Amino acid sequence: MKTYIVGNWKMNFTVGEASIYLHKLQKRLPNYRDVEVVVAAPSLSLQSLSLQIDRHKMKLGAQNAFYRDFGAFTGEISFEQLRGLVDYAIVGHSERRYIFGEDDKTIQKKVAASVRNKITPILCIGETESERAFGETADVIRDQLTGGLADVSEEDIEKVIIAYEPVWAISSTKAAKLASPDDVSDAVKLIRDSLADIYGKKTAENIAVLFGGSVNPSNAGAYLTVPGVSGLLIGGASLILGEFADIIDTAKRVRA
Numbered sequence: 001m002k003t004y005i006v007g008n009w010k011m012n013f014t015v016g017e018a019s020i021y022l023h024k025l026q027k028r029l030p031n032y033r034d035v036e037v038v039v040a041a042p043s044l045s046l047q048s049l050s051l052q053i054d055r056h057k058m059k060l061g062a063q064n065a066f067y068r069d070f071g072a073f074t075g076e077i078s079f080e081q082l083r084g085l086v087d088y089a090i091v092g093h094s095e096r097r098y099i100f101g102e103d104d105k106t107i108q109k110k111v112a113a114s115v116r117n118k119i120t121p122i123l124c125i126g127e128t129e130s131e132r133a134f135g136e137t138a139d140v141i142r143d144q145l146t147g148g149l150a151d152v153s154e155e156d157i158e159k160v161i162i163a164y165e166p167v168w169a170i171s172s173t174k175a176a177k178l179a180s181p182d183d184v185s186d187a188v189k190l191i192r193d194s195l196a197d198i199y200g201k202k203t204a205e206n207i208a209v210l211f212g213g214s215v216n217p218s219n220a221g222a223y224l225t226v227p228g229v230s231g232l233l234i235g236g237a238s239l240i241l242g243e244f245a246d247i248i249d250t251a252k253r254v255r256a
């Protein structure tokens with residue numbers, strides 16, 4: 001399986017800044033064939049970045065989209081409209097869940113729309129600090145996973161990526177903490193076991209499961225060597241070109 005390094009730029013960079021970043025990153029990166037590098041840029045930049053991107057070196061992702069294809073949905077962009085521009089889309093990020101009120105039903109429709117439009121969804125799941133404190137981690141992971149994947153058939157599941165992102169470890173969360181490799185290992189095992197229960201063991205082994213939460217160049221190697229982890233989803237550190245590129249180099253080295 002490839003190793004995935006996904007940068008989530010969130011609501012940062014103007015169109016011009018995004019273009020300069022991409023230009024510099026492409027110049028800096030060799031063509032690592034077994035590391036799939038993805039930048040999830042703001043919607044406004046996707047059109048121009050799609051013309052600029054060297055798809056041998058990296059791929060483009062969206063951070064969100066709406067599940068209906070066209071229609072009276074003011075302010076929204078659909079997966080259908082993103083088709084051809086991006087290869088990936090982040091779905092169900094905790095900021096979408098907790099700031100914009102997306103529930104598992106909405107996320108389920110978005111995952112399905114993404115698959116239908118041949119865009120690989122990166123389904124984010126993970127417990128909050130208080131859910132963790134109440135011992136609800138396993139239930140939250142299982143509920144968000146089965147909820148998000150409810151419309152995904154056995155035939156399509158290998159086109160979906162899961163990202164385990166404990167909300168308490170995301171750097172923009174107040175008083176964020178670092179997840180230990182053991183925390184990540186337990187959660188990823190639970191995710192893989194749940195996937196095996198739904199889709200069978202063999203299929204589950206082929207599904208990429210990423211980790212995200214305050215990843216930086218000094219801890220990336222430790223997370224990448226956790227059994228069952230197929231890559232990383234990176235927020236803050238992906239905004240700093242040198243750090244993001246270092247993490248990509250680490251992925252190449254660690255997983256070679």
Ligand code: PEP
Pocket residue numbers: 008165169170171172212213214215233234235236237
């Ligand atoms: C994220 O928001 O998806 C994320 C992982 O952010 P950070 O790396 O900044 O914790």
